[in-house]
Amino acid sequence: MGKKLLLEHIDVPGIQSLNVYRQKGGYETLKKALTSMTPEQILEEVKTSGLRGRGGAGFPTGLKWSFLAKPEGVARYLVCNADESEPGTFKDRYLMEKIPHILIEGMIVSSFALGANTSYIYIRGEYFYVARILENAIAEAYEAGLLGKNIMGSGYDLDLYVQIGAGAYICGEETALLESLEGKRGNPRIKPPFPAIAGLYGCPTVVNNVETIAAVVPIVKDGGAAYAQIGIGKSTGTKLISASGHLNKPGVYEIELGLPVEEFIYSEEYCGGIKNGKQLKAVVAGGSSVPILPAHLILKTAAGEPRLMSYEGLADGGFATGTMLGSGGFIAMDEDSSIVKNLWTFSRFYHHESCGQCSPCREGTGWMEKILHKILHGHGTLADVDLLWDIQSKIEGKTICPLGDAAAWPVASAIRHFRNEFEEYVKQGHSIKDVKHYYRLNHLPEPVN
Amino acid sequence: MPKVTIDGVTIEVPNGTTILEAARMIGPEVAPPTMCYYSKLETSGGYCRTCLVKVSQGSEKDPRPMPKPVASCRTQVMDGMVVENNTSPEIHEARAGVVEFLLANHPLDCPVCDQAGECHLQDLGYEHGKSETRFEFPRREFERKDIGDKIQLHMNRCILCYRCVKTADQVTDCRVHGVMNRGEVAEISTYIEKSIDNDFSGNVIDVCPVGALTDKTFRFQSRVWFTKPVDAHRDCVKCCGKVRLWYKGNEVLRVTARKDQWGEVESYDGKTGWICNTCRFDKKTTADWTIDGPSKISRHSVISANHYNSLKALKATIDRQKDALPHGEKVTLGHGALDPNNESK
Ligand SMILES: Cc1cc2nc3c(=O)[nH]c(=O)nc-3n(C[C@H](O)[C@H](O)[C@H](O)COP(=O)(O)O)c2cc1C
Numbered sequence A: 001m002g003k004k005l006l007l008e009h010i011d012v013p014g015i016q017s018l019n020v021y022r023q024k025g026g027y028e029t030l031k032k033a034l035t036s037m038t039p040e041q042i043l044e045e046v047k048t049s050g051l052r053g054r055g056g057a058g059f060p061t062g063l064k065w066s067f068l069a070k071p072e073g074v075a076r077y078l079v080c081n082a083d084e085s086e087p088g089t090f091k092d093r094y095l096m097e098k099i100p101h102i103l104i105e106g107m108i109v110s111s112f113a114l115g116a117n118t119s120y121i122y123i124r125g126e127y128f129y130v131a132r133i134l135e136n137a138i139a140e141a142y143e144a145g146l147l148g149k150n151i152m153g154s155g156y157d158l159d160l161y162v163q164i165g166a167g168a169y170i171c172g173e174e175t176a177l178l179e180s181l182e183g184k185r186g187n188p189r190i191k192p193p194f195p196a197i198a199g200l201y202g203c204p205t206v207v208n209n210v211e212t213i214a215a216v217v218p219i220v221k222d223g224g225a226a227y228a229q230i231g232i233g234k235s236t237g238t239k240l241i242s243a244s245g246h247l248n249k250p251g252v253y254e255i256e257l258g259l260p261v262e263e264f265i266y267s268e269e270y271c272g273g274i275k276n277g278k279q280l281k282a283v284v285a286g287g288s289s290v291p292i293l294p295a296h297l298i299l300k301t302a303a304g305e306p307r308l309m310s311y312e313g314l315a316d317g318g319f320a321t322g323t324m325l326g327s328g329g330f331i332a333m334d335e336d337s338s339i340v341k342n343l344w345t346f347s348r349f350y351h352h353e354s355c356g357q358c359s360p361c362r363e364g365t366g367w368m369e370k371i372l373h374k375i376l377h378g379h380g381t382l383a384d385v386d387l388l389w390d391i392q393s394k395i396e397g398k399t400i401c402p403l404g405d406a407a408a409w410p411v412a413s414a415i416r417h418f419r420n421e422f423e424e425y426v427k428q429g430h431s432i433k434d435v436k437h438y439y440r441l442n443h444l445p446e447p448v449n
Numbered sequence B: 001m002p003k004v005t006i007d008g009v010t011i012e013v014p015n016g017t018t019i020l021e022a023a024r025m026i027g028p029e030v031a032p033p034t035m036c037y038y039s040k041l042e043t044s045g046g047y048c049r050t051c052l053v054k055v056s057q058g059s060e061k062d063p064r065p066m067p068k069p070v071a072s073c074r075t076q077v078m079d080g081m082v083v084e085n086n087t088s089p090e091i092h093e094a095r096a097g098v099v100e101f102l103l104a105n106h107p108l109d110c111p112v113c114d115q116a117g118e119c120h121l122q123d124l125g126y127e128h129g130k131s132e133t134r135f136e137f138p139r140r141e142f143e144r145k146d147i148g149d150k151i152q153l154h155m156n157r158c159i160l161c162y163r164c165v166k167t168a169d170q171v172t173d174c175r176v177h178g179v180m181n182r183g184e185v186a187e188i189s190t191y192i193e194k195s196i197d198n199d200f201s202g203n204v205i206d207v208c209p210v211g212a213l214t215d216k217t218f219r220f221q222s223r224v225w226f227t228k229p230v231d232a233h234r235d236c237v238k239c240c241g242k243v244r245l246w247y248k249g250n251e252v253l254r255v256t257a258r259k260d261q262w263g264e265v266e267s268y269d270g271k272t273g274w275i276c277n278t279c280r281f282d283k284k285t286t287a288d289w290t291i292d293g294p295s296k297i298s299r300h301s302v303i304s305a306n307h308y309n310s311l312k313a314l315k316a317t318i319d320r321q322k323d324a325l326p327h328g329e330k331v332t333l334g335h336g337a338l339d340p341n342n343e344s345k
């Protein structure tokens, strides 16, 4: 069994409530932090732990915290990003729904470390019922003197608010989130300045993912060094993986980083293999934005080594033969799934979710979606496939925020690894029924481009 | 003061200067095109991505190149920064891509558009675009809207540069319009179609780089290139009173603010020369004005048939760039862009 730091008590009946959470040692870490540690010491532990942002980019959390500007007399904010809208990702919801107090405790410890006296949890609109769970938990915490003035007699004050968004993916991008939190249109800001200098209401702000903030609890509890012992290399600790698709046991799993992908998919402890005894065709390993990989490249790296579930492991081979850990949205596709159709679904999503500020993303996402729709319905040409490739290359790296990249990468990787399937759609159109032989056993031996 | 090198030309600029402003200080040969940045509007720029440049050396201290092209209008120079604009084939490619995106849903109705001849998108298309479109789908369509009785909004032509939003925000008293919806169907709108009604609203027409916001009093009166621009002024209690009159024969068809070589409203003693609606819409006879003389216009689109200053500069840069390229490589130009006879015939 892999070590569980976040989900250890997930099955304890009533763990949602403050009482049961405390019986299981909850808020002991907060007590430790407030009574025996300075903010600087907490920051040091987080740095030592090697924790990296769980929201997608994997930026070292300790480093991010250390960038926070601390001008005299200016408020600082911690904002928790609970917008979780990346297709294939649902781990934050699971955590907040099942064990809300770990996030609240993490928020208080982190806010203390950052010197914030007001903090926010920004949660996507569709999670309104989760917001209620959080609000209940926050009310319990206020009641117990864990929030508000003079927390646990330490002299530290913190107010914590939950703000519900209106259900826009783009409001998960940290600066769009801040705009939305301020009550404005959720457009990403043009950086610099970064939130660490000028974030919420122009004040220094740290934005962290739900899972990142929750992970601060075990880090402060057992020490950063103990956390760093778990995992592999620069991918320390555990990670929540949202497993979906054609798996026998889809769901949220806490894995130790460095777990072989093969074990994750096929072992009984995790996903228990592909549904209905079918073969694996492809995996989107880190949420819809990351490059899709065919089965042979997700199970083994190009060099033939077992591929590991870690930031470096999944990225091995760059975009030519690798992908990214992203937010940990692990989508498995069996031999009968259509890459083109899946890609169209993703593209439709990005088209719908682009904020429309910058021209490559605004126009390019819609254009790609239309071409994919055309190909999928049997009206495509080979030139369309090349055009798709060209459009994605003109979006990538040229936009204000990474949504442009997120829209481009799935297209690029699908063409890179499954070009023959696109060509089959061009030839056969939507009459294409038995997609099986076009890829699983017949994927391109060498990725193109 | 930081030193920056753009396309091989080094210049020293004040702290905090953007790459774009530094390039403009050097001159039009190296200045990237802009569709959304407007030096007179705070927080403008960053949206259209036409001004992308390559930073091949970040600074003296940290010489690493920047990993991605950056929007020159929103990126400040660092001491020792090296920037490639016209000299980078990658940037040419990226810019051609941006132009294609800007045109993808554009109605291409130049023949019936009042902006034709002074449209930045036309210029950009001539210089960086291709002669054919690869976008084969129906283009998005919006209803035409009247914004008050003097301004018309053709949303189909809008490139969402946000200039008008910022003008309304920063120049007029009470902002009643902004961007509604998102992504491809985002649109400039007055909330519940409320009209914009205040003395400086007409300036949104001057900042609009395309024909999305046009002067209804000039609608279909004449092609721009058949009118003659003349600078004039009057004592105005509301604004600077410095304008450009557009004559056809003896008739003043249109009044606009004066624009500088970058297509932006001129500044006088550091103050932007926005004009009021009285000067713009109500003073349409020669008797209303004191004439200063013919306007000098140096835009590179069809309007400047007689003033090809900037075109010459562009040609010089491209020749220089050709020389700089390794033997055998060719530079492709927008069709006809360098043939001054092309339009004046
Ligand atoms: C389009 C877009 C959507 C995003 N959505 C989320 C999200 O739902 N949740 C999240 O934690 N991070 C999201 N991010 C990443 C955030 O911008 C930010 O990097 C993250 O919240 C930082 O937290 P971390 O360092 O703890 O990962 C998104 C980024 C982009 C570009």
Ligand code: SF4
Pocket: A170, A188, A353, A354, A355, A356, A357, A358, A359, A361, A362, A399, A400, A401, A402, A403, A404
């Ligand atoms: S990349 Fe897309 S979502 Fe991001 S700012 Fe540009 S238009 Fe908006």
Ligand code: SF4
Pocket: B157, B158, B159, B160, B161, B162, B163, B164, B165, B188, B204, B207, B208, B209, B210, B212, B213
């Ligand atoms: S109407 Fe004109 S000025 Fe306003 S956003 Fe559109 S193109 Fe820009």
Ligand code: FES
Pocket: B033, B034, B035, B036, B037, B045, B046, B047, B048, B049, B050, B051, B052, B071, B072, B073, B074
């Ligand atoms: S002018 Fe710089 S992005 Fe538009």
